[in-house]
Amino acid sequence: METYSIIVIPLLAGYLLDLIFGDLQQLPHPVRFFGTLIGLAEKYLNQGKWKFLKGMAVTLVLCSGTYLVFYAAIHFLLTYCVPLYFIFATIFMYYALANKGLITEGKKVFDALNLLGLEAGRKQLSWIVGRDTSALSAQQIRIAVFETMSENLSDGVIAPLFFYFVAGVPGMLTYKMINTLDSMIGYRNDRYEYFGKFAALLDDVVNYIPARITAVLMVLVSFSWRGCKFVLRYGHHHKSPNSGYPEAALAGILDVRFGGPNVYHGVMVDKPYIGTNDREIKHEEFKVVSSINQGVCLITVLSLVIYFFHR
Numbered sequence: 001m002e003t004y005s006i007i008v009i010p011l012l013a014g015y016l017l018d019l020i021f022g023d024l025q026q027l028p029h030p031v032r033f034f035g036t037l038i039g040l041a042e043k044y045l046n047q048g049k050w051k052f053l054k055g056m057a058v059t060l061v062l063c064s065g066t067y068l069v070f071y072a073a074i075h076f077l078l079t080y081c082v083p084l085y086f087i088f089a090t091i092f093m094y095y096a097l098a099n100k101g102l103i104t105e106g107k108k109v110f111d112a113l114n115l116l117g118l119e120a121g122r123k124q125l126s127w128i129v130g131r132d133t134s135a136l137s138a139q140q141i142r143i144a145v146f147e148t149m150s151e152n153l154s155d156g157v158i159a160p161l162f163f164y165f166v167a168g169v170p171g172m173l174t175y176k177m178i179n180t181l182d183s184m185i186g187y188r189n190d191r192y193e194y195f196g197k198f199a200a201l202l203d204d205v206v207n208y209i210p211a212r213i214t215a216v217l218m219v220l221v222s223f224s225w226r227g228c229k230f231v232l233r234y235g236h237h238h239k240s241p242n243s244g245y246p247e248a249a250l251a252g253i254l255d256v257r258f259g260g261p262n263v264y265h266g267v268m269v270d271k272p273y274i275g276t277n278d279r280e281i282k283h284e285e286f287k288v289v290s291s292i293n294q295g296v297c298l299i300t301v302l303s304l305v306i307y308f309f310h311r
Contacts, residue, residue, distance in 0.1 A: 073088065220299075
């Protein structure tokens with residue numbers, strides 16, 4: 001079996017499944033299983049002394065364990081049952097991509113705000129962001145959706161594809177474990193400051209390249225010179241070393257201001273502003289952002305297909 005087919009068939013099949021179905025909540029999901037493991041480890045180990053070392057050990061064990069399990073599974077299937085490999089790899093490619101689900105959840109917030117009002121929009125937004133939504137205005141809700149869609153275009157689409165390119169299905173799922181660790185314990189508060197610090201740092205490292213690739217692709221698919229200027233001007237000003245780049249790209253493309261103070265888990269976080277044009281975001285602009293996300297995902301998948309074809 002040619003290497004090209006082994007890599008590209010699951011990639012295309014998984015992409016199409018995500019494009020058609022998105023995240024089907026009724027199906028079991030590896031990220032939920034990852035979350036269960038992380039929750040158990042945190043419950044029993046995030047106490048007493050040596051919290052940083054224990055958190056680092058948990059992160060390393062879970063990440064290396066994820067890689068080894070998937071590496072062994074892939075090796076076994078390619079050796080003894082190639083047809084089952086394609087099913088296995090396609091399923092996990094589908095699980096690793098979150099493009100359709102990200103767009104769907106963002107649209108739910110915009111539709112709730114537009115059709116049912118401010119409170120409905122706040123409630124729907126609370127399902128997809130970590131910030132306190134209880135006092136947000138309509139403008140702040142729309143900004144939050146767009147910030148989340150740009151940041152998670154990197155975390156939920158480009159980064160998994162990047163690590164699939166680097167290390168196949170094992171690398172892609174290991175990235176998902178790192179990202180899940182960061183989303184659960186990578187907070188700077190009394191509970192997670194030390195236990196989750198290593199996980200947060202590791203997440204910053206592995207997202208460094210994907211975040212910048214995402215910003216570049218967003219600018220390219222929208223043909224936005226202003227987006228390019230925003231990336232160069234504002235990308236590194238964000239408190240996160242990575243999320244500022246795709247956020248800056250989208251703020252420039254739309255010529256709108258992102259950032260500003262928000263409450264996260266009871267703590268006021270004064271995020272720097274990205275852009276200066278504090279104009280009102282319109283409901284129809286969601287279609288523009290959705291098309292950018294779809295375009296970036298498609299270009300990345302096709303680029304990988306072409307690369308492995310000529311390899």
